[in-house]
Amino acid sequence: MEKVVINGIENNDRMSTQALLQLIEEKLEEGYTDFEINACGQHDIGGSAWSRTEGKELNFYITNPGQRVGAMARKGTNIFVNGSTPADVGWLNSGANIVVKGDCGDTAGHCAASGKIYVSGRVGTRSGALMKHDPKFETPQFWILKNTGSFSFEFMGGGIAVVCGYDCAGLKSVLGKRSCVGMVGGIIYVRGNVADIAKTVSLKELDDEDKKFLKSGMKDFLTAIDKKGLADTLLDFSEWHKIEPLPTEEKVKKVSVREFRKTQWIEGGIFGDFIEDDMSIYPLAATGKGRLRQPVWNKELCVDCELCMKNCPNSAITKDDNKIYSSCDDKCIGCSICETVCPKAAWTMKNNQKEVD
Amino acid sequence: MTEVRINQLHKDDLPWIIEYDESKCIQCGKCTATCSFGAIKPAIEQRKKSCSIAEKNKLEKVIVIKQELGFDNHCRGCGMCERVCPNGAIKAVRNTDDRYSIRYRAQTGQSVKKGGRSNLNTEGRTLDKIKIGRISQMTDPSLDAVRHTFEIKTPFGRVLSADKLNFSVNGDKLECSSPLPPNRFIYPIIMGDMSIGAVSWRMWEAMAIATAYLNEVYGIPIRMCTGEGGIPVRLLKSKYVKYMILQIASGHFGWNRIIDAMPDMVEDPAGILIKIGQGAKPGDGGMLMANKVAKYVQEIRGVPKADLLSPPTHQGLYSIEESVQKMFLSMNAAFNFKVPVAIKVAASVTSVSVYNNLLRDPYNIVGGFFLDGLAAGTGAAHEISLNHTGHTITSKLRDCYKAAIKQGRQGEIPIFAGGGLGQTGSFAADAFKLICLGANGVFSGRLLLQIAGCVGNDTERCNACNTGLCPAGIASQDVCLTKRLDIDKVAENLVNYFIATDLELRKLMAPTGCSSLPIGRSDTLITVDKNVADRLDIQYVC
Numbered sequence: 001m002e003k004v005v006i007n008g009i010e011n012n013d014r015m016s017t018q019a020l021l022q023l024i025e026e027k028l029e030e031g032y033t034d035f036e037i038n039a040c041g042q043h044d045i046g047g048s049a050w051s052r053t054e055g056k057e058l059n060f061y062i063t064n065p066g067q068r069v070g071a072m073a074r075k076g077t078n079i080f081v082n083g084s085t086p087a088d089v090g091w092l093n094s095g096a097n098i099v100v101k102g103d104c105g106d107t108a109g110h111c112a113a114s115g116k117i118y119v120s121g122r123v124g125t126r127s128g129a130l131m132k133h134d135p136k137f138e139t140p141q142f143w144i145l146k147n148t149g150s151f152s153f154e155f156m157g158g159g160i161a162v163v164c165g166y167d168c169a170g171l172k173s174v175l176g177k178r179s180c181v182g183m184v185g186g187i188i189y190v191r192g193n194v195a196d197i198a199k200t201v202s203l204k205e206l207d208d209e210d211k212k213f214l215k216s217g218m219k220d221f222l223t224a225i226d227k228k229g230l231a232d233t234l235l236d237f238s239e240w241h242k243i244e245p246l247p248t249e250e251k252v253k254k255v256s257v258r259e260f261r262k263t264q265w266i267e268g269g270i271f272g273d274f275i276e277d278d279m280s281i282y283p284l285a286a287t288g289k290g291r292l293r294q295p296v297w298n299k300e301l302c303v304d305c306e307l308c309m310k311n312c313p314n315s316a317i318t319k320d321d322n323k324i325y326s327s328c329d330d331k332c333i334g335c336s337i338c339e340t341v342c343p344k345a346a347w348t349m350k351n352n353q354k355e356v357d
Numbered sequence: 358m359t360e361v362r363i364n365q366l367h368k369d370d371l372p373w374i375i376e377y378d379e380s381k382c383i384q385c386g387k388c389t390a391t392c393s394f395g396a397i398k399p400a401i402e403q404r405k406k407s408c409s410i411a412e413k414n415k416l417e418k419v420i421v422i423k424q425e426l427g428f429d430n431h432c433r434g435c436g437m438c439e440r441v442c443p444n445g446a447i448k449a450v451r452n453t454d455d456r457y458s459i460r461y462r463a464q465t466g467q468s469v470k471k472g473g474r475s476n477l478n479t480e481g482r483t484l485d486k487i488k489i490g491r492i493s494q495m496t497d498p499s500l501d502a503v504r505h506t507f508e509i510k511t512p513f514g515r516v517l518s519a520d521k522l523n524f525s526v527n528g529d530k531l532e533c534s535s536p537l538p539p540n541r542f543i544y545p546i547i548m549g550d551m552s553i554g555a556v557s558w559r560m561w562e563a564m565a566i567a568t569a570y571l572n573e574v575y576g577i578p579i580r581m582c583t584g585e586g587g588i589p590v591r592l593l594k595s596k597y598v599k600y601m602i603l604q605i606a607s608g609h610f611g612w613n614r615i616i617d618a619m620p621d622m623v624e625d626p627a628g629i630l631i632k633i634g635q636g637a638k639p640g641d642g643g644m645l646m647a648n649k650v651a652k653y654v655q656e657i658r659g660v661p662k663a664d665l666l667s668p669p670t671h672q673g674l675y676s677i678e679e680s681v682q683k684m685f686l687s688m689n690a691a692f693n694f695k696v697p698v699a700i701k702v703a704a705s706v707t708s709v710s711v712y713n714n715l716l717r718d719p720y721n722i723v724g725g726f727f728l729d730g731l732a733a734g735t736g737a738a739h740e741i742s743l744n745h746t747g748h749t750i751t752s753k754l755r756d757c758y759k760a761a762i763k764q765g766r767q768g769e770i771p772i773f774a775g776g777g778l779g780q781t782g783s784f785a786a787d788a789f790k791l792i793c794l795g796a797n798g799v800f801s802g803r804l805l806l807q808i809a810g811c812v813g814n815d816t817e818r819c820n821a822c823n824t825g826l827c828p829a830g831i832a833s834q835d836v837c838l839t840k841r842l843d844i845d846k847v848a849e850n851l852v853n854y855f856i857a858t859d860l861e862l863r864k865l866m867a868p869t870g871c872s873s874l875p876i877g878r879s880d881t882l883i884t885v886d887k888n889v890a891d892r893l894d895i896q897y898v899c
Contacts, residue, residue, distance in 0.1 A: 155504060182504030198504075257852055258845040260570050266597070270565060270589040271558045274653035282840045284828075285387040285441050292393060292837050311420065313385045335386020337420060340399040353393075353826075353835045356558070357652045 001053075004032045008040030008064070017042040017066065028052060034059045041066035041086075046079040046096065048072040067105070070098040075115065075138075087124065090117040093140065099224045106149065109142040112159065116141045120225035125149030125176065131186055133158025143221045145230075147192075150176035153243075156183040162217065164234050165192025172196075180243060188243040189214060191234065203241050211237055275356055287314075291334035293349040297325045301346035308338035308347055366426045366464070370456045372817050373434040373449040375424040381446035384420050388438035388447050393826040393838055396425050396432040397447070422447060428461055435812050435819045435828045451817070458740070469740040470646075472822025472832060473813045474637065474732055474777060474803060477744040482732075482780065483751040483889055484787050490883030490898060493870030502860065502867035509862060510578065511797040511874055513628055514540030514697030514724040516769050521721075538721045539697045541627060544579040545798035545874055546788060546855065547602065547773060548805055550630075550701075552586030552610075554645050554654040554665075555736035555822070557839040560809060560831045560847065567851035569597045575852075577859060580627045582800065585643050585667065587611015587657040590618050599624040602699075605688065606632035607642050608667035610658040616691075628724065629688045629698045633671065633680075636729030636750070636776040638742035639703030642667030646737055648825035651834035677714040685722045699725025703733075704748035704776065712757040716766050725771045727800065728754055732777020734803025736832055737823035750776045751794065755893050758795025758877060767877060771797035779804040780815065784854075785861030794893060795877045806831050808854045809847040 004027045008015050015023075020042045024035060028049055033056045037045055046060040046069060058077045062069060068088040070079045075095025084102030093112040103121035111130045114137040127148045133139050140159035147168045152175050153161060165174040173179070173195035180188070180198040189210065194203055206214075218235060222228045255263075269277060282290030295317075302325060309317045309325075316331035317338060325346075327338070338347040368374050375397055389397050400423035403416040424432060432449050439448040461469055493499045500507075515538035523535040548568065553561050568581040585606035592598060593615060603626045605612060634640065645654075645665040655662060674680045680700070688698040700723070702711060708728060715723045730750025735743070754774045761767040774796040778787040788799045806813075810829045813819035822832035830842035866872065869881045882895040890897035 155501075178506055181506060182501060254574050257566065257570055257849040260574065261566055261845060261848065264573065265566055265569065266591050266595050268591075270562050270592040270595075271653065273591060274589075274656065275558055277558070277840075279844060280840060281843045282837065284437055284841065285391040286837070290837055290840060292390065293395075311384070313383075333386060333390040335390040335399065337384060337386050337389075337399045340401060340420065353837050355648075355651045355825075355834050356836050356839065 001032055001034075003034040003036055005036045005038070007038045008042050014040050015042065017044065020045070024049065028058075033057065034061075036061045037065070038063050039065045044068045044071050046070045046073050046077060046098075048074065049077060050074055051076055069100075070096050070117075073098065073115065084121065089119075089123075090115070090142075093117060095138065097224075101225060103146075108144075109140075109161070112140040112142060114138050114140050117143065118221050118224045119144045120227060122146040123148050123152075126151045126154060128153040128156060128161045128188075130155045130157060131159040131161065132156075133186065141217065143217070145221075145225065145227065147171060147174040148176055148179070150178055151181065152176055152179045153183055153186075153188055154179075154181050156180065156186045156188070158185040160186065160213075161188045162214070162221070163188065163190045163192075165190065165239070166230060166234065168192050180245075183243075183245050185245060190241055190243060191239045194241060194243070197243060201243050201245050203243055206237055206240050206242055210240075210242055214240070285333045285335075287331060287333050288329050289352075291332065291352050293334040293336060294329070294332065294352045295327050295334070295336070295338050295347045296350045297327070298346050298348070299324070301344045303344050303346075305343060307341045307343065311337050311341045313337060366428070366460060368424050368426060369452060369454060370460050371424075371426070371431045372452055372455045372457045373432040374452045375422070375432055375438070376448050376450045377422050377424075378446045379419070379421055381444040382422065382442075383444060383446075385443060387441040387443070388422060391437045391441045391828075393437070393828045393835075394433060394435075394821070394824070395430040397422050397438060398425055399423075428465060431457075433819045433821045434817070435821075437828045470737060470823050471740055471743065471820045472734070472736050472738070473743075473820035474734045474780070474815050475743045475747075476740075476815055476817050476820070478815060480749075482777070483749060483893075484790050485781055486886045486889050487790050487882050487884045487893075487895070489786075489789065489793075489865055489869060489881055490896065491881040492868045497870045499870055500867040500872055502863040505863075505867065505872065507863050507866055508873040509544060509859065509866075510542040511545040511876070512540050512768075512771050513543045513580070513699070513798070514538060514771070515718070515721050516540060516771070517721060518766065518769060536694075538724065539695050540724070541697060542578070543627065543798070544577055545792060545796075546858070547580050547582055547798060547800040548802070548851075548855075550582040550584050550604065550775075550800060550802045551736070551805070552584030552604075552643065552645070553589070553657060554586045554649055554651075554834070555584065555643075555832065556806070557827075557830055557833050557842060558653070559839050559842045559844045560806070563809065563842075563844045563847035564805060564851065565592060565597070565601070566844070566848040567855070568600045570848065570852050571855055572600050575856065577855065579855060582630055583611075585610055585632055586645075586654065587614060589657070590614055593618045594621050594623065596624050598622060598626050601626050602628040602630050604630045604632050604701075606667055607669070607671045608658070608665070610660075610667075613659065614657065625692055625696050628696055629691070630725075630727065631671075631680075631684055631688060631698065631700045633700060634669075634703035634705075634729070635701070635735065636703045636731050636733030636747055637735035638738040639705060639729075639731070639747050640669055641738065641742055642669045644735075644737045644823075646823050646825065649736075649832075649834045654834065677711055681715060681718060681720075681723060686720065689722045694722075697724030698722060699727055699771075699773070701727035701729060704728050704730045704750050704753040706748060708748070708753050709756050709760045712770070712772075713760055713764075715770055716761060716764065718770065723770050725773060725797075726757070727773045727775065728757065729800075730774070730776025732780055733775060734777075734806075735822075747776075750774050751791070752892050754791060754796055755794045755879075759894070761795075762877075767795070768797070773798045773800055775800035775802075777803075783861070785858045785865065788858075789862060789865040789875075790882060793875050793878045793881050794895075795879070797874075797876055805851060808850050810842070810850075 071091040073096030077096035087105035106124035731747025827833040
């Protein structure tokens with residue numbers, strides 16, 4: 001079957017997006033698979049379409065499209081845009097091959113889940129945001145010859161993006177500002193300067209697998225955008241890096257407060273020249289020096305009835321052969337039961353609370 | 358048997374009654390050992406041994422735990438006894454019939470003193486009647502609180518309006534020929550403002566560590582105010598002083614040491630705060646009871662062991678104009694006009710006059726206006742001041758902000774609001790609402806103690822900070838008690854709290870579509886209270 005040609009505007013009469021998309025749908029029903037669309041800013045061209053002719057893929061040759069070229073496009077769809085496109089190219093791409101010979105507006109490749117998007121120029125802000133990969137489908141790929149705008153690859157969850165950084169001399173970062181915020185999955189290969197990426201991702205060197213992927217992928221990419229001559233320049237791996245999200249445990253790894261005090265804080269503490277503090281911690285109801293009160297025994301009053309010994313909850317009180325009673329500092333918590341049970345007030349509690357000096 | 362007379366203090370006169378279950382008690386003594394107030398003691402009681410008539414008078418002695426009945430050692434409800442009891446045999450129970458405040462005054466001839474906040478919550482909190490009701494949906498996009506980046510910073514220091522800047526073009530450069538007053542972009546939360554002495558050395562150092570940690574490890578540019586009791590020279594001479602706002606109050610405590618250390622300082626401090634008044638006890642000066650004036654506190658402050666009552670005013674200042682000319686100028690001069698200088702006053706009916714006057718600021722030396730509301734906390738105050746003096750923060754902040762707007766000068770002298778923030782649970786919500794009403798930032802003290810383990814609350818629990826017997830070792834200078842406090846744990850809890858607060862602030866900024874602080878964005882706020890809506894000029898909803 002021959003190619004369907006649709007002109008988005010004729011004799012100053014512009015087709016609405018609805019009319020154009022419904023015309024495409026009609027032709028698809030009739031079994032057409034090749035479309036030449038000379039658009040006039042109509043949206044969503046090439047999206048959610050499938051071939052009714054067995055064994056034949058859909059081909060869209062588009063000029064001057066509106067937003068969302070190839071939005072929700074399916075596997076078996078090939079989209080060629082001759083020239084630049086506005087926002088949302090390949091939005092929710094679900095398997096199409098999309099080639100843009102020019103620049104793309106904002107949010108190119110947004111939520112792309114499968115298929116390939118090839119761009120021979122620059123892409124706008126938030127491009128590659130929320131790309132994802134469902135393992136039951138082919139990994140989405142998003143190839144960009146030059147650079148992206150700011151906030152690129154926000155919340156990226158999967159897939160592969162390749163930013164070739166061609167014609168980007170003088171740019172501080174080929175990924176714009178605040179790139180990769182919230183990125184949790186996927187890989188970004190990037191050539192050239194990178195700055196201001198999220199702290200939750202890491203910039204790494206390529207390994208052999210990465211190089212292998214780039215070598216074979218680059219050939220297809222450059223062929224598709226008619227730039228085969230750039231292969232040597234772009235395959236100089238010395239300028240490439242990859243970006244991947246940090247594993248969760250690395251994100252939270254921080255020096256502990258205790259470690260901070262011991263290694264970075266002022267040695268000996270800020271009160272060290274006033275107070276000797278070994279930083280030991282007393283429990284509630286402490287023994288020894290941590291007691292709020294401690295018992296004092298008066299030999300003159302003691303009648304050796306042993307009530308204190310018998311009632312001391314911590315068996316802190318003992319007496320020697322000469323009937324000298326004593327309380328063991330390491331056992332006594334200063335509860336004052338000895339004072340209470342003593343019939344002769346031989347035990348009294350001394351306040352052990354002591355202002356720091 | 359001892360006689361019981363009606364004038365004697367009885368336990369039902371007291372605010373807390375010890376509930377004790379003898380059948381569960383094993384006389385381990387932990388409760389009496391741990392009580393810092395000495396409010397409970399072992400006692401001997403007699404029990405009838407047998408029910409038989411023949412042995413009618415046979416009694417046996419048992420050890421029990423009894424509540425002490427005295428004004429010095431009554432139970433404050435801190436609950437430490439309940440914590441240590443292995444069997445749940447003892448606890449303090451609130452006495453709703455107490456006559457303590459009457460009995461105390463009647464018997465001692467003294468006014469009631471305490472720490473903490475106002476416990477007379479008759480009016481309810483205005484901030485709790487306000488919700489964040491402007492949610493960005495189709496109008497402008499909401500942001501992602503966790504993953505987007507937010508600029509949570511506010512200026513601390515004098516901001517000059519564009520017409521006061523002499524710009525000139527020099528080649529391809531824009532140059533400003535007029536000198537710029539010092540200004541630092543800091544996190545909108547300032548912590549501390551509690552003096553060495555009011556809190557224990559461990560508590561104070563933990564706050565300083567937490568501040569440094571949040572800055573150095575998390576990059577949250579939070580600042581801490583020293584309070585009026587000076588600053589340890591070791592901290593002053595360290596690089597961490599750049600996170601500290603040095604306070605000067607009417608007592609000028611510790612400033613001779615600061616002046617002495619100046620040549621050895623490696624960093625400028627974050628700022629200076631001239632404290633004129635505080636929200637908890639407006640019109641009063643600081644009050645540190647002698648039992649907390651430990652030796653090192655005496656040294657830093659240059660005073661003997663005595664009740665330290667700071668004068669209610671800086672004695673050299675007699676008017677607003679003089680404050681600006683004299684105090685601001687001196688404090689600016691102290692660090693060669695490189696460090697922003699702010700002032701702190703208790704919110705008052707007169708606050709707008711003060712703020713308006715400061716706004717004239719002919720020398721560009723007024724770097725901030727701290728307004729402290731009546732729900733603020735303190736280490737010691739007369740209850741009459743705590744409960745009956747002061748001004749709510751919300752409307753007064755709003756008044757000041759609107760006074761500046763009227764002159765087109767909002768933001769020129771940043772306003773920081775405080776007093777009772779986080780009182781009902783969410784510090785971030787309170788902070789956000791005050792910021793939307795016009796605050797550049799907020800400050801918090803009392804809450805930090807609760808984060809550290811203070812069990813006191815605003816319904817008469819504990820609040821014994823003035824006694825120096827703080828069972829948590831926070832508001833004490835006693836070795837036994839202070840060493841109950843784990844400095845690392847406290848610092849860690851403070852750090853965690855502010856990390857959580859930072860996230861929660863973003864959780865409020867994100868749905869309102871603000872990636873930077875929404876200072877004065879009162880359009881985000883709504884209230885179901887018509888009076889609040891009218892007074893604050895925010896949207897009434899129902």
